[in-house]
Amino acid sequence: MPISAWVMLVFMIVFVFGGLGACIYKAVTAKHPVGSGDSTDGSCCAEENEGGV
Amino acid sequence: MQEKRGFWGSRVSFIMAVVGSAVGLGNVWRFPYICYENGGGAFLIPFVVAMLTAGIPLMILEFGLGHKMGLAAPMAFAEIRKKYEWLGWFAVLVGLMVMTYYGVIMGWCFRYLAYSINLQWGANPATFFNQDFLHLSSGIGDLGGIVWYILLGLFLCWACVFFCIIKGVDSVGKVVMLTVPVPVAILVIFIIRGVTLPGAVDGLAYYLTPDFSKLLEPKVWLAAYGQVFFSLSIGFGVMIAYASFLPRDSDITNNAVISSLSDAGISFMSGFAVFSALGYLAHTTGGSVSNVLNHGPGLAFVTFPTIINNLPFWASAFGLLFFMLLLTLGIDSAFSLVEAGVAGAIDKWKTPRVIVNGIVSFAAFIIGVIYTTNAGLYWLDIIDYYFTSYGLALVGILECIVLGYVYGTRRIREHVNKTSDFKIGIWWDICIKYITPAMLIWMFIQTARELISNPYSGYPAWAQCVGGWGLLIFMIVFAIVLSLFKSRDGKEI
Numbered sequence: 215m216p217i218s219a220w221v222m223l224v225f226m227i228v229f230v231f232g233g234l235g236a237c238i239y240k241a242v243t244a245k246h247p248v249g250s251g252d253s254t255d256g257s258c259c260a261e262e263n264e265g266g267v
Numbered sequence: 268m269q270e271k272r273g274f275w276g277s278r279v280s281f282i283m284a285v286v287g288s289a290v291g292l293g294n295v296w297r298f299p300y301i302c303y304e305n306g307g308g309a310f311l312i313p314f315v316v317a318m319l320t321a322g323i324p325l326m327i328l329e330f331g332l333g334h335k336m337g338l339a340a341p342m343a344f345a346e347i348r349k350k351y352e353w354l355g356w357f358a359v360l361v362g363l364m365v366m367t368y369y370g371v372i373m374g375w376c377f378r379y380l381a382y383s384i385n386l387q388w389g390a391n392p393a394t395f396f397n398q399d400f401l402h403l404s405s406g407i408g409d410l411g412g413i414v415w416y417i418l419l420g421l422f423l424c425w426a427c428v429f430f431c432i433i434k435g436v437d438s439v440g441k442v443v444m445l446t447v448p449v450p451v452a453i454l455v456i457f458i459i460r461g462v463t464l465p466g467a468v469d470g471l472a473y474y475l476t477p478d479f480s481k482l483l484e485p486k487v488w489l490a491a492y493g494q495v496f497f498s499l500s501i502g503f504g505v506m507i508a509y510a511s512f513l514p515r516d517s518d519i520t521n522n523a524v525i526s527s528l529s530d531a532g533i534s535f536m537s538g539f540a541v542f543s544a545l546g547y548l549a550h551t552t553g554g555s556v557s558n559v560l561n562h563g564p565g566l567a568f569v570t571f572p573t574i575i576n577n578l579p580f581w582a583s584a585f586g587l588l589f590f591m592l593l594l595t596l597g598i599d600s601a602f603s604l605v606e607a608g609v610a611g612a613i614d615k616w617k618t619p620r621v622i623v624n625g626i627v628s629f630a631a632f633i634i635g636v637i638y639t640t641n642a643g644l645y646w647l648d649i650i651d652y653y654f655t656s657y658g659l660a661l662v663g664i665l666e667c668i669v670l671g672y673v674y675g676t677r678r679i680r681e682h683v684n685k686t687s688d689f690k691i692g693i694w695w696d697i698c699i700k701y702i703t704p705a706m707l708i709w710m711f712i713q714t715a716r717e718l719i720s721n722p723y724s725g726y727p728a729w730a731q732c733v734g735g736w737g738l739l740i741f742m743i744v745f746a747i748v749l750s751l752f753k754s755r756d757g758k759e760i
Contacts, residue, residue: 215472215475218308219307219472221308222475222477223308223475225311230528230531230532234529237521238525240521240688241518241521244688
């Protein structure tokens with residue numbers, strides 16, 4: 215494979231997997247892990263969500 | 268009994284469901300081909316730009332709308348203004364129409380799974396697929412009879428879809444924990460097997476070697492925006508419906524970025540599996556990769572069986588794995604399209620889920636019977652072309668206009684920023700109000716111009732009308748009719 219193909223391969227790996235890694239790290243280390251804590255049963259907001267129905 | 272709205276069990280199950288919906292057969296049989304056709308590795312640059320300026324912004328838009336309203340697409344648009352409810356219905360109807368033929372392709376996969384055991388497609392998979400398997404007729408008007416085992420496969424697919432969404436997000440959240448990681452694991456096996464085969468490097472060179480001169484061609488940029496738009500399951504109302512089941516404090520932006528990048532990553536990985544295998548096929552046949560290159564059903568049901576035939580060992584096992592890959596990739600996209608419609612109907616009429624699910628699944632199964640006839644492949648081709656090229660693009664354009672200009676991107680942006688770790692700025696408004704609609708309108712005009720100068724695949728005018736424009740117009744009228752029905756105002760049935 216030519217060197218330019220390797221460059222594109224590295225570019226894509228950095229963009230996709232680097233970006234994914236950063237986002238997952240942010241999600242895991244969030245002070246308040248939104249959407250995955252106390253409110254997973256929807257109890258915090260059931261009324262609000264159903265209000266519009 | 269009034270149907271109660273549920274919530275996703277966890278953030279992971281929501282992301283898995285979104286990734287499962289976005290990642291489908293197109294990631295395997297469309298992305299690598301589009302990449303090769305549009306400059307190889309150079310295509311990755313417009314692809315990344317399209318992902319950042321259209322894919323992720325649109326994903327945030329649909330998540331934001333669904334989450335803010337707490338409703339699936341039809342009623343979410345009705346909340347903006349009653350007169351836009353039809354747009355939500357049109358989006359889910361386009362998705363359901365796509366699902367009618369998606370189910371048949373999955374039915375083919377069920378059958379091919381069985382064929383893999385003894386490589387029943389024989390030495391000439393192309394002839395086997397068209398003649399022995401599909402019993403393809405002479406033309407679109409020659410329906411012939413129903414092929415019973417394809418009908419059985421279609422029924423199996425719809426039975427799976429019915430049970431996967433039987434309890435809404437509760438059951439979907441559990442199913443995707445299997446149907447998302449399994450195809451990724453199979454893909455990794457195919458990549459490892461592929462790159463260790465002779466000739467694989469030649470195939471990968473075709474895939475990744477950049478032709479930067481292509482970046483000056485507008486059609487390459489158009490292809491990149493088209494690929495991103497079609498690949499992320501945007502415009503079917505799926506993301507709006509899924510996000511409507513998120514708890515109030517959910518992070519919208521980060522979820523959208525993770526889902527979009529996962530989809531891009533799986534597409535990119537698929538390219539390795541496909542092109543390394545194509546390189547091996549070219550090596551064994553003594554031809555070049557461009558000669559064996561294929562896409563769409565041809566890649567899955569003709570080229571891959573040929574590659575499997577040529578594998579030095581465990582050919583049957585790889586055949587089984589390949590069709591298992593297609594089935595697991597397809598099933599979560601399939602039930603997400605149905606769930607978007609089912610959730611929309613439940614929101615409006617408060618009908619018990621099992622009844623709505625049954626009616627929608629049965630109706631779509633009946634429509635799908637046409638694809639099980641001897642002319643099924645022709646009908647599949649024409650409906651796929653019109654609904655993805657025009658129906659989906661039309662939904663995308665109208666969605667950007669209604670949400671960008673009528674409702675206002677600011678309102679959704681402020682809502683999204685309330686609970687998201689990453690705050691979105693004015694750049695997002697620009698993407699939704701200008702860049703995305705401009706690219707979609709350009710795409711729409713380009714495909715329409717091509718169609719006017721050259722009828723699609725040479726099908727007769729009556730077929731283009733029945734399976735194309737006529738069906739699309741019928742869907743718009745049907746969407747308007749659905750929006751005119753009165754909704755139940757929360758009273759128990």
